[in-house]
Amino acid sequence: MVLMKRIGMAAVLSGSIVMLLPGVAHAAAAMPGGELAWWIWVCLLFVFSFFLGIIAVIAGVGGGVLFVPIVSSFFPFHIDFVRAAGLLVALSGALSAGAPLLRSGMANLRLGLPMALLGSVSSIFGALIGLLLPAAFVQLLLGIVIIGIAVLMIMSKRSALPQAVEPDCFSQLLSISGVYHDTTLKQAVSWNIHRTALGGFLFIFIGFIGGMFGLGAGFANVPVFNLLMGVPLKVSVATSGLVLSINGSAAAWVYLLKGAVLPLIAIPAVVGMMLGSRIGAWLLPKFHPKSIRLVVISILVLAGIRSLLKGLGI
Amino acid sequence: MKHNPSTGHGADVEKAYARVLERVSWAGVLASVVAYTFYVLHLLPLSVSVESIAGHWHLGADELVARGIVPSGWEWVAYLPSADMLSLAALAILSLTPVAALVVASAAFLRRKDYGYVLISLVQIVVLAVAVSGVFTR
Numbered sequence: 026m027v028l029m030k031r032i033g034m035a036a037v038l039s040g041s042i043v044m045l046l047p048g049v050a051h052a053a054a055a056m057p058g059g060e061l062a063w064w065i066w067v068c069l070l071f072v073f074s075f076f077l078g079i080i081a082v083i084a085g086v087g088g089g090v091l092f093v094p095i096v097s098s099f100f101p102f103h104i105d106f107v108r109a110a111g112l113l114v115a116l117s118g119a120l121s122a123g124a125p126l127l128r129s130g131m132a133n134l135r136l137g138l139p140m141a142l143l144g145s146v147s148s149i150f151g152a153l154i155g156l157l158l159p160a161a162f163v164q165l166l167l168g169i170v171i172i173g174i175a176v177l178m179i180m181s182k183r184s185a186l187p188q189a190v191e192p193d194c195f196s197q198l199l200s201i202s203g204v205y206h207d208t209t210l211k212q213a214v215s216w217n218i219h220r221t222a223l224g225g226f227l228f229i230f231i232g233f234i235g236g237m238f239g240l241g242a243g244f245a246n247v248p249v250f251n252l253l254m255g256v257p258l259k260v261s262v263a264t265s266g267l268v269l270s271i272n273g274s275a276a277a278w279v280y281l282l283k284g285a286v287l288p289l290i291a292i293p294a295v296v297g298m299m300l301g302s303r304i305g306a307w308l309l310p311k312f313h314p315k316s317i318r319l320v321v322i323s324i325l326v327l328a329g330i331r332s333l334l335k336g337l338g339i
Numbered sequence: 340m341k342h343n344p345s346t347g348h349g350a351d352v353e354k355a356y357a358r359v360l361e362r363v364s365w366a367g368v369l370a371s372v373v374a375y376t377f378y379v380l381h382l383l384p385l386s387v388s389v390e391s392i393a394g395h396w397h398l399g400a401d402e403l404v405a406r407g408i409v410p411s412g413w414e415w416v417a418y419l420p421s422a423d424m425l426s427l428a429a430l431a432i433l434s435l436t437p438v439a440a441l442v443v444a445s446a447a448f449l450r451r452k453d454y455g456y457v458l459i460s461l462v463q464i465v466v467l468a469v470a471v472s473g474v475f476t477r
Contacts, residue, residue: 063393064379105400113430120364120436127357134353134444138456142463149470160399199455270360270437271463277434278470281427284409285400288426289392292375295433299368 063289070100071293074114078301081118083308084321086178087241087269088298089115091321094171094328097164098335102290104160104167108239109280110291112152115241116273117295118302119266130205131263136218136256139199141271143225144232144242148272151236152279165336167238171329174244175322181248186214190255195221205260218254227253228268236276241269352447359440367433374425383422386410392423412473438467 074092081088093111097104126132155163192202196218204215218224227249235242243265250261280286377383387408395408403409410418418424445460469475 063389066393067379102396103399106396109400113433117364117368117433120360120433123364124357124361127353127360130350130353132353134356135456138444138459138463142459142466145463145466145470149466149475153475156400271441271467274434274437275467275470277430278467278473279476280400281431281434282412282473282476283400284404284411286427286430287392287396287409288371288375288378288423288430289389290396291430292371292426295430296368296372296375 066100066102067289067293070096070290071297074294074297075301075304078118078298078303079305079308080301080317080321081298082302082305083317086318086321087115087243088118088302089235089239089241089273090171090174090244091324091328092294092298093239094167094325094332096294097167098328098331102287104163105156105280105283105285106287106290108155108163109277109285109287110294111239111241112236112273112277112280113286113291114294114298115235115239115243116270116277117299119241119270119273121299121302122263122266123270126263126266129263130203131259132267133201133203133260133264134267135199135201136203136250136260137264137267137271139201139221140225140228140246141268144228144235144268144272145275147229147232148236148276149279151233151238152276153236155237155239156279156283156285161336161338163238163336164332168329168331168333168336170234170238170240171325171332175325175329177244177248178318178322178325181252184251185258186210187216187251187255187257190217190219192217193219193221195225203260205257207257207259214257216255216257216260218256220253220255224249224254232272235269235272236279239276239280241273243269352444352451355447356440356444359443360436363436363439364433367429367436370429370432371426374422374429378422378426381422383420383425385423386418386421387423389423412476435471438464438471441467 073096077088077091081091089111092114093107096102096110097107100107123132196202201221202215202217204213207214231242231245231249234240246265246268247261250256250264251258256264378385379389391408395403395406400409404411415424415427419428441460441464445457445464448456448460
C-alpha cells in the first residue's frame with residue numbers, strides 16, 4: 026500500500042513536470058479542437074475533473090483552485106470558459122457538501138452570511154474586471170496568485186481548536202457564536218469569534234480574487250476564519266463552503282450572462298468533480314492527507330509556473 | 340451578549356437552508372446530466388452545433404458573442420428548448436440554489452424575530468438578484 030502510494034505520487038509529480046514543458050503545453054494550446062475530436066477533449070476533461078475531485082477532497086482543498094490553472098494551461102479552451110467552469114465546479118462541490126455540514130451544525134449561517142454578503146459583492150466586480158482584462162494578463166496574474174496560494178498552504182498552520190477568544194463588538198452585535206459536537210473529541214465545543222471587521226475586509230478581497238480567476242476560495246476562507254477570527258477548524262472548513270457557494274453563485278451569473286459559460290465544457294467538469302469528490306470522501310480514511318497535500322502543493326507550484334510562462338507567451 | 344438562537348448542532352434555520360440546498364442543487368445536477376445527454380447525442384435540435392463551439396472554444400467569450408456563436412445576457416432564453424440552451428438553463432438552476440436557500444432562511448429568521456439576519460439575508464438575495472438581472476453585464 027505504501028509502495029503504491031509512493032508510485033502514485035511519483036506518477037503525478039512526473040506527469041506534472043512533463044506537462045510543464047513548453048512543447049507539451051504548446052501542443053495543447055495549438056489545438057483548438059482541430060487535431061483531436063471535440064469529444065476526446067470533453068472526455069479528457071471529465072476524467073481529469075474526476076481525478077481532481079478525488080485529490081482535492083483528500084488534500085482538503087477546493088476543486089476550483091486546481092482546476093483553473095491546470096485546465097487553462099493544458100487544455101485548448103480559452104481562459105474565460107475555464108474560469109466560468111472553475112466557478113461552477115467550486116460552486117457545485119460546495120453545494121454537494123453543504124447540506125450534511127449544515128445539519129451537523131458544522132456550517133454556521135450566522136458566521137457565514139455576513140462574510141458571504143461582503144464577498145459576493147466583490148466577487149461580482151472581480152468577475153466583471155477579470156472579463157475585461159486581456160487573456161494573457163489574466164493568465165500571468167493567475168500564475169502569481171496560484172504560486173501565492175501554494176506558499177500560503179505551506180506557511181499556514183491550522184489550529185483544530187483555537188484558544189477561547191473574547192468576542193468583539195461586531196460579533197456580539199450579530200450574536201455570532203456556536204456549539205458543535207466534535208466526533209473526534211467526543212464532546213460539545215463552544216466557540217466565539219473576534220477580529221470580525223478585519224475578517225470582513227479580507228472576505229471582500231477573497232471574493233474579488235475568487236470572482237476574477239474563477240477559483241473557489243476555500244484556501245483563503247479557512248485561514249481567515251480559523252487563524253484570524255478564532256473559529257474551530259471544522260467549523261471554518263464547513264462554513265467556508267457556505268460562503269463559497271454564495272460568492273460563486275454571484276460571480277457565475279456574471280460569466281453566464283457574458284457568454285462565458287459553455288455547457289459543453291462546464292457540465293462534464295462539474296459532474297466529474299462531483300463524482301470524484303464522492304470517491305475522494307470514501308478514500309479519505311485510507312490516505313495520509315499530509316502526503317497528498319504535499320503533492321497538491323507541488324502541482325499548484327508547477328501549474329502556477331506554467332500559467333506564468335503562458336501569460337508571458339513562453 | 341444576546342442569546343444566540345443558532346447554537347447547538349443543526350439549528351432549525353440551518354436545517355431549513357440545508358433542505359432547500361440539497362433539493363435544488365440535486366435538481367440542477369440531474370437537469371444538467373439529462374440536458375447534456377440530449378445535447379451531445381443530438382436528441383433535440385441545437386441553436387449552435389457542437390462542432391462550431393469546439394472549433395471556436397480557443398477564442399474569448401467576447402469574440403464568440405460578437406460572432407453570434409454564444410448568446411449574451413438573457414438572449415439564451417429565446418433559444419429554448421434547444422438542447423444546448425437547456426444545458427445552460429440547468430447550470431442556471433444550479434447557480435440559483437443559494438437564492439432559493441436564502442429565501443427559506445430569511446423566512447426562518449423572521450419566524451425567530453431575528454431581524455438583523457432577516458435584513459442580511461434579504462440584502463444578500465438582492466445582491467444575487469442584481470447579478471442575475473444582468474444590470475452590470477450590459
